[in-house]
Amino acid sequence: MRILVLGSGVVGVTSAYYLAKQGHEVTVVDRQPAAGMETSFANAGQISPGYSAPWAAPGIPIKAMKWLMMKHRPLVLWPRPEMRLWGWLAHMLANCTEDAYRRNKSRMVALAEYSRDCLRELRQETGITYDHREKGLLQLFRTQKQLDGIGEDTTVLDAYGVPYEILDPAGCVSVEPALNLVQSKVAGGLRLLGDETGDAYLFTQRLAVIAERMGVRFRYGTTIQKLLIEGERISGVLVNGGEVLRADTYVAAMGSYTPQLLKPLGIHLPVYPVKGYSLTMPIVNPDAAPVSTVMDETYKVGITRLGDRIRIGGTAELAGFSQRLRTPRRATLEHSVTDLFPQGGDVRQASFWTGLRPMTPDGTPVVGSTRYGNLYTNTGHGTLGWTMACGSGRLLADLISGRAPEISHSDLTGDRYRKEWRFHPA
Numbered sequence: 001m002r003i004l005v006l007g008s009g010v011v012g013v014t015s016a017y018y019l020a021k022q023g024h025e026v027t028v029v030d031r032q033p034a035a036g037m038e039t040s041f042a043n044a045g046q047i048s049p050g051y052s053a054p055w056a057a058p059g060i061p062i063k064a065m066k067w068l069m070m071k072h073r074p075l076v077l078w079p080r081p082e083m084r085l086w087g088w089l090a091h092m093l094a095n096c097t098e099d100a101y102r103r104n105k106s107r108m109v110a111l112a113e114y115s116r117d118c119l120r121e122l123r124q125e126t127g128i129t130y131d132h133r134e135k136g137l138l139q140l141f142r143t144q145k146q147l148d149g150i151g152e153d154t155t156v157l158d159a160y161g162v163p164y165e166i167l168d169p170a171g172c173v174s175v176e177p178a179l180n181l182v183q184s185k186v187a188g189g190l191r192l193l194g195d196e197t198g199d200a201y202l203f204t205q206r207l208a209v210i211a212e213r214m215g216v217r218f219r220y221g222t223t224i225q226k227l228l229i230e231g232e233r234i235s236g237v238l239v240n241g242g243e244v245l246r247a248d249t250y251v252a253a254m255g256s257y258t259p260q261l262l263k264p265l266g267i268h269l270p271v272y273p274v275k276g277y278s279l280t281m282p283i284v285n286p287d288a289a290p291v292s293t294v295m296d297e298t299y300k301v302g303i304t305r306l307g308d309r310i311r312i313g314g315t316a317e318l319a320g321f322s323q324r325l326r327t328p329r330r331a332t333l334e335h336s337v338t339d340l341f342p343q344g345g346d347v348r349q350a351s352f353w354t355g356l357r358p359m360t361p362d363g364t365p366v367v368g369s370t371r372y373g374n375l376y377t378n379t380g381h382g383t384l385g386w387t388m389a390c391g392s393g394r395l396l397a398d399l400i401s402g403r404a405p406e407i408s409h410s411d412l413t414g415d416r417y418r419k420e421w422r423f424h425p426a
């Protein structure tokens with residue numbers, strides 16, 4: 001089958017790899033000059049099935065009010081007259097019930113666990129390297145209240161057999177020795193033993209090279225404008241102001257920009273661009289740097305070792321498609337890392353970056369078929385696109401090839417929005 005994958009982020013490239021592996025003739029189209037140049041470029045580097053959870057959770061509306069007031073706030077909302085934003089927030093609030101949280105977290109953990117296993121298999125098959133480590137993730141709590149609130153999460157982890165340990169401050173230091181310097185700031189931690197770390201950009205770039213060797217074609221510098229329809233099928237993609245690309249099947253994997261492509265077709269995906277920021281700095285003292293990822297729960301900041309660098313990522317800013325780098329956001333990332341790892345890296349040499357997480361209100365991505373017979377989506381991975389990319393790509397390839405997927409997928413398509421929610425953001 002001839003397949004056009006629209007988007008060469010980590011999600012598009014993994015989709016292309018698995019489709020090519022199953023014998024399809026694949027072309028990937030992207031406006032950038034190379035793969036992984038947008039949201040997949042400098043994320044926090046966590047492959048974290050154990051940490052997979054929707055932001056919509058019981059108690060979040062109250063917590064969000066507090067976060068908005070903090071000096072180093074994990075959440076920033078720019079009130080704008082934007083229907084899409086308010087509709088998306090309303091959907092998210094509707095998912096803050098205990099039932100919805102359990103259901104959404106279960107879906108996410110199942111896909112993320114599968115994805116981590118697919119990644120391990122891919123690594124074995126291809127020998128790909130990307131500054132990766134398999135040393136788990138430490139969710140670090142600075143207060144007893146945070147530690148006491150993990151019951152709902154561990155219930156789901158137990159249900160899915162996800163291995164974890166609850167640690168006291170000394171236990172946290174034993175897995176992350178550099179925390180020794182700041183042990184008095186730590187109330188405890190939840191260690192997720194099966195989580196991994198790695199540079200999503202290196203992975204995407206190198207997997208694109210591997211895919212190319214398998215016969216995948218990459219058309220960079222190509223702006224996708226419109227899907228053309230004939231009856232109930234897609235007949236082509238209009239690109240670069242006039243050229244039409246044609247295939248048998250089309251995969252929309254354009255991250256936060258996917259809704260704009262699908263809206264004229266009457267498909268309303270509630271995917272909002274939730275802006276995040278990262279800092280990447282060189283390690284100056286390896287013993288004072290994190291071993292793996294430390295997730296600072298107070299500021300919702302992930303601090304990850306990637307080779308000889310430390311990547312610090314976080315903040316959820318609701319500001320439309322703006323990619324402006326805002327200094328106060330940098331200050332929050334710097335505060336978290338210098339507070340926990342004061343001697344690990346040189347923050348003066350850090351590079352500052354921002355990206356738009358393609359986020360659904362229930363945290364679960366939108367992977368699978370649409371009402372158009374030859375159009376599929378693979379987007380909406382939000383905070384966990386790196387974690388879920390391989391599993392989503394493999395699942396999608398199986399669906400397109402008519403193979404039975406290895407995990408349940410019926411609740412991953414955009415159909416769930418039609419069933420569960422009363423209105424769609426435009």
Ligand SMILES: Cc1cc2nc3c(=O)[nH]c(=O)nc-3n(C[C@H](O)[C@H](O)[C@H](O)COP(=O)(O)OP(=O)(O)OC[C@H]3O[C@@H](n4cnc5c(N)ncnc54)[C@H](O)[C@@H]3O)c2cc1C
Pocket residue numbers: 006007008009010011012029030031032035036037038039040041042043044045046047048200222223224225253254255256257275276277278302313314354355356357358378379380381382383384385386387388
């Ligand atoms: C600060 C931050 C930290 C994060 N940390 C983590 C983490 O630790 N772990 C984790 O799992 N996830 C993390 N994420 C989320 C993760 O990075 C994303 O979910 C993931 O990168 C999304 O990948 P994607 O391929 O869907 O989108 P993208 O990488 O954005 O790819 C979409 C592609 O579509 C192309 N495109 C869009 N529109 C057009 C058009 N009109 N024409 C042509 N091409 C187009 C773009 O050029 C782009 O290459 C983080 C995100 C941020 C912002």
